[in-house]
Amino acid sequence: MADMFVKQESNTRSTPKIIQRMFQTCLRKTPKTRACMDVGTGSGQAAASLAPIYKNVIATDTSPKQLEFAIKLPNIRYQLTPPTMSITELEQNVATQSSVDLVTIATALHWFDLPQFYKQVKWVLKKPNGVIAAWTYYWPEINESVDAVFKSFHSVDYEPFREPQHKLVENKYMSIDFPFEPVDGVDNTGPFDQFVLEKLMDLDDYLTFIRSSSGYQTAKNRGVELLTDNMMEKFKVAWNSDGQSKKVARFPLYLRIGKVEN
Template structure:
């Protein structure tokens, strides 16, 4: 997974949209305490700094050292590189031991994880009772240019890694063995609106940060060549008229540690 985001780490940091502030407010309202949060697969810290507004401290981890070099500094956030081979026990110890974490967040990343291993660590470190875990991603549907985005998305399908299917399908099939707290659950993820001001240049930057676009280029196929970008720009001008965008933040299961486990 780390290798997929090494080459475009700078583009990712500049182009990916920020998550809605009210999402973090909602999640914080579900936890009994607000001492420690763990943001897993933090990338450049987009979710971590949102979580930090509600918790005393945030440990933000990622397997990509390149992404962490571009993480947004925050006085409450500690960034930590955790290579793929990091033992689960080491993570538990780093996080303060069993039952030490009030909130676990995973933004646009859980589909890359070894889910049994991650969930095993999550169960151990979540506070009992009162700890919450939430995972989410966003889709490619951008209003009012949904058709344009769907056509471009289809060109990326041959270059998508299998785990990305979870995200593109809105996490509907994502295993999520945690108790429902009323904000999405296994098989029925919640869908939330996500608004973000975006220029056409910003859109192209976001598309260039997609792992499938990078994989295609490594295989000699430029999905965002000059001709394609020109066609997208023409459609953008017809469909937009203004520099704003609205899409869905979807695939949000949030839950508590399964009772009795």
Template sequence: MSGFKDHFSTASDRYAAYRPDYPASLYAWLASLCPEEGIGAARDTAWDCATGSGQAALGLAPHFRQIIATDASAEQIGHAQRHPAIDYRVAPAEASGLPDRSVDLVTVAQAAHWFELPRFYGEVTRVLKPAGVLALWGYGRMVLPGDMDAPFRRFHDEIVGPYWPPERALIADAYRSLDFPFAEIVAPAFHIEVAWNLPRLIAYLSTWSAVQRYRDALEHDPLPALMAELTPGWGDADTVKILQWPLFLRVGRT
């Protein structure tokens, strides 16, 4: 685990509480790639790697007999929501501890850019059954409505921008430049949609690794100033607005 870069354990309670959920349609589509009957694929076991607090594992649970959900951070696993179909384990992405050819689907939500990819891909190849599926996905910055997007973009790019870890560039690139040595499957378009008020948005922003690193470096919280900038455009802070992020995916078979 020497290569593990832990940007989230110190905020694992906020991560569990405030990270958005992925759409149910995404999990249904992934399950459809693993037919219940057929040669080489089934809906028996999925491995959700770098599960964090378990958002993707919970989404997969209705579709598979069991979910093995791993994360290198024991703190994250400790805050994960329990479910009878999910077996949470502390393990790095590159050494899952799973048996050979034991998994039908591997998922990685908003985390592949942190991995030692050649080692992780070797682990995926080892644990996937023949014709098994690997799905990597993520999302970048949402676009806020109206005049609010300019200060929000400035906050993302300039205020906390210097504090994003370098791996974040792969998110900005939507994983297009990510090495992906699998038989690629073209994915439909998916997006996250939430109904949040302004304090809920600010709570989500508190989970950004760049915000955490900014606070550590400058001993100052940048979020109150951003909230003040957004308030005129938002109106009543308790007003709920519909916000969206498009998802990007790399999906393939062994």
């Protein structure tokens, strides 16, 4: 539906407990659990978490390589989709009109052609009250020392290579176009931030996460090394300032959730 694989950030290995809590929140807002669709599924992590909840899971991506290595489960159907797709192609290859209870998008909505994508979402979601849920996370929060070095690095060194879409992530999806109605029990579509991923990291893990980002890759492709020896030393000093080689990195999730009307 959107050509986002080459730009997608590396996924963290999320704790099942947190992910399942978020999906249970989505479950409580959907009238039925017959079918859901995970868009930009990548390696299928979200689809695999949805599989125990929904009878049928349709997981789409534009990258055949991603789908080749995606998690295989009996009730997940992986579907390769082109970056742009007509309603006729959508109905023939993915899902029929008003047939899906829930559409999910994990850390990818900001890359999509939103008007086209939302047209497709409104086509496949059951009416009334089919639910769309999209979430993202920002850079990991470590501690005061490391976060201060990163803030300077991001605002000075990283900034010239950051894609415009990342402003939507930095704004926690608050300003992203989301033309849906609030689900039952709330008066807005978010972003909601009660879910936090946690990952144990050492310094190498942290720097690998930075290197996996699209801005770093853009700089590298232009012949610019953002993690210079000087910058690496700053991160090293900050990381080791508390004497702990491994730290818990926190990734707050920002969730937008809404429903379609008739």
